[in-house]
Amino acid sequence: MDCFVTHLEAAIDGTVLPAGELQTVHQDRPLLVRYDLPAIAASVRPEQLRDRPPTIWRYRELLPIGGDQAVTLGEGCSPLLPCPRLGAEMGIQDLWIKDESQLPTGSFKSRGLAMAISMARRFGVRRVAIPSAGNAGGAAAAYAARAGIEAYVFMPEDTPVINQYECRLAGARAYLVNGLINDCGRIVQQGKPHMNWFDLSTMREPYRVEGKKTMGLELAEQFEWQLPDVILYPTGGGTGMIGMWKAFQELAEIGWLKSPRRPRMVAVQSDGCAPIVRAFEAGLRFAEPVDRPRTIASGIRVPAAIGDFLVLDVLRESGGRGVAVAEGRLAEWNRLAVSREGIPVCPEAAACVGALEMLLAEGWINPRERVVIFNTGAAQKYAEAIACDLPRLDIRAPIDWRSLA
Numbered sequence: 001m002d003c004f005v006t007h008l009e010a011a012i013d014g015t016v017l018p019a020g021e022l023q024t025v026h027q028d029r030p031l032l033v034r035y036d037l038p039a040i041a042a043s044v045r046p047e048q049l050r051d052r053p054p055t056i057w058r059y060r061e062l063l064p065i066g067g068d069q070a071v072t073l074g075e076g077c078s079p080l081l082p083c084p085r086l087g088a089e090m091g092i093q094d095l096w097i098k099d100e101s102q103l104p105t106g107s108f109k110s111r112g113l114a115m116a117i118s119m120a121r122r123f124g125v126r127r128v129a130i131p132s133a134g135n136a137g138g139a140a141a142a143y144a145a146r147a148g149i150e151a152y153v154f155m156p157e158d159t160p161v162i163n164q165y166e167c168r169l170a171g172a173r174a175y176l177v178n179g180l181i182n183d184c185g186r187i188v189q190q191g192k193p194h195m196n197w198f199d200l201s202t203m204r205e206p207y208r209v210e211g212k213k214t215m216g217l218e219l220a221e222q223f224e225w226q227l228p229d230v231i232l233y234p235t236g237g238g239t240g241m242i243g244m245w246k247a248f249q250e251l252a253e254i255g256w257l258k259s260p261r262r263p264r265m266v267a268v269q270s271d272g273c274a275p276i277v278r279a280f281e282a283g284l285r286f287a288e289p290v291d292r293p294r295t296i297a298s299g300i301r302v303p304a305a306i307g308d309f310l311v312l313d314v315l316r317e318s319g320g321r322g323v324a325v326a327e328g329r330l331a332e333w334n335r336l337a338v339s340r341e342g343i344p345v346c347p348e349a350a351a352c353v354g355a356l357e358m359l360l361a362e363g364w365i366n367p368r369e370r371v372v373i374f375n376t377g378a379a380q381k382y383a384e385a386i387a388c389d390l391p392r393l394d395i396r397a398p399i400d401w402r403s404l405a
C-alpha cells in the first residue's frame, strides 16, 4: 500500500523531522504527522470507502500505516446513536452520542494505542511504558500483548480497579503510584535510560493522535461528510480534540467535506480539574497546572498536558470554548444519560451532558442545532463511581409485590 506521510512537524515551531525513524517530541512539545494531501485527493474518493471493512483502517490513505501491517483488535467504527429521549429531556432536537464504549478494551483509547503500538512494532520497539489515568493503560496492555511487546503501566493509586485488573490480565507490568498521572509520567521518563523502554505517554509520540483522528473521520463519514454544529468532548490530555480537528482539516483539504462549516468544539472538564477551561477563559496560550485535581471522571483528571496549546488553538479556531461542570453532579448526569438511552455513558461523558445543560441554558447552543457527545468509555469500567446498593429479596418470605412498584 502507498504511504502518503511526508514528514513529522513540531507543533510548537514547525521544525520538520523525518518520519522514517522513531521520534518522540521536539522542545518537549508534540510532533504532528503530515501527509501529501493533494496526492491523497488524487488517489481516492470517498465512494471507494464503501467496500472497505468497518474499522479505523478503512481510512488508510490518511494514516501512517496500513491495516495489513497493523496490530489490531478490530477497532472502529463505533456507532453514532441518535438520542431522542435524552434530547427531549434536555430540550434539544438533534442530539447524538458517538459510542466509543463498544471499541476493544471498552474505550476510545484503542484507536490511539492500536496506531502507536503498530508504529512502535514497525520501528522494532520491544518494550513500551505508559503513564495512565486508566483506560490508556488497559489499551496499551492489550495491544502490546497482541504485538508480543512488553508493556509497563504506571497509574495513580486511585485509578478505577477495572483498569488496574485489565492491565494485569493482559500481562503488563502494572504499578500503582502514590501521586498524579504527571508523577507517573515522570517515572516513565526517568526510567528510559535504565529500562530502555519507548515512552507512549499522551502526545509524547506522534501516532496516538493519528489513531484518535479516526473519530473525526468516522463522524464525518457517518454524517455523509457534513459535520455537526457542536461537538462536546471530555478533555484530559487533549488527543481526541487535537486528532478530530486534524481530521476535519485534512478532509477539507482533500475536498471530501460537503460544506466548509466545521463544528464548534467544546472541551469539557470537571470543576475539580479544569486547566484547559481556565486557560481558555483567561486567554492564555498554555495552561497552568492544577495543584490538587479531584474528579471521579479519572480520564479527565489530568492536571497538565503538553498538547494544551493545541487544544486551546482548536477551541479558538472553531469558535468553541471550554466548559467546567460541577463535579458534584457528575453521578446525576451519568444516571440520566444511561437511564434515558441505555448507552453505558462513562463519568467523563456524563460531564458533557452537564455541559449541554449549561450551554442550552445560556443560549450558546440553539435547541435546533445538531450536537454530538463523545462517550469515550464504558460505564462498566468505573465500578467505584457507579456503585449502588440494590434492594434485596428474601426467598424464605412471601414477596410483597406492591413494594416492587
Ligand SMILES: Cc1ncc(COP(=O)(O)O)c(C=O)c1O
Residues within 6 Å of the ligand: 107, 133, 134, 135, 136, 202, 234, 235, 236, 237, 238, 239, 240, 241, 298, 299, 300, 346, 348, 349, 376, 377
Ligand atoms: C474515558 C476517557 N475520556 C476522556 C479522556 C481524555 O482523553 P484525551 O486525551 O483525548 O483528552 C480519557 C483519557 O484517559 C478517558 O479515559
